[in-house]
Amino acid sequence: MAESVRIDVPLEVVDGWPPVAVETLDSWREEGDTAVVESIPVFALDLSRGDTALTSPGPDGILRFEGRTRRGGHATFRFITLEGDEPVRPVVERLRQLGADVVPTSFPALWALDVPPEAHVETVHAALAEAAARGVLEFEDPRTYPDSASAH
Structure with a gap:
C-alpha cells in the first residue's frame, strides 16, 4: 500500500x-x-x-x-472570480460535468481545477474562455507555461 x-x-x-x-x-x-x-x-x-x-x-x-x-497527463487551470462566488456557480457545475475537479482555495476568489486525462482539456478551456468573455472570471492557461506539456 x-x-x-x-x-x-x-x-x-x-x-x-x-x-x-x-x-x-x-x-x-x-x-x-x-x-x-x-x-x-x-x-x-x-x-x-x-x-x-x-x-x-x-x-x-x-x-x-x-x-x-x-507527467501524469493532467492539466491544472486556476481562475479568479470577478463578481463573487454566486455568478461562477453555474460555470463550476459545467466544468464538473466536463470531468474537471474544481475546488475553491483558502484564498478569496481563487479556484483551482484539475482536468484528468480522460476529460477534454479543449472543452474545459472553451468553457473557461466563455465565462471570461462574460466577465465572470479570469483564468490561467497551463498551455502558456514554458514546458507546455502540462496540458494534455
Whole structure:
C-alpha cells in the first residue's frame, strides 16, 4: 500500500505573489525518493495532479520537491472570480460535468481545477474562455507555461 506523504514545493515570490513561499501538496510515495502528486496545485506552476516528483527529506518530516520526473497527463487551470462566488456557480457545475475537479482555495476568489486525462482539456478551456468573455472570471492557461506539456 502506498504511503501518504506531503511535499513542500518552494515558490518564487515576485512583488508579493504568490502570497506564500512554499506550497505543501498531498502525495503518495512511490519507490525511492519519488512521490505522485495527489492534490491540485494552487501556486506551483507547471505541476499537476498525477505528476511524479523527485523529493529529498526535509528536516520536519515533509519531503522537499526537487523536480518533476514524469507527467501524469493532467492539466491544472486556476481562475479568479470577478463578481463573487454566486455568478461562477453555474460555470463550476459545467466544468464538473466536463470531468474537471474544481475546488475553491483558502484564498478569496481563487479556484483551482484539475482536468484528468480522460476529460477534454479543449472543452474545459472553451468553457473557461466563455465565462471570461462574460466577465465572470479570469483564468490561467497551463498551455502558456514554458514546458507546455502540462496540458494534455
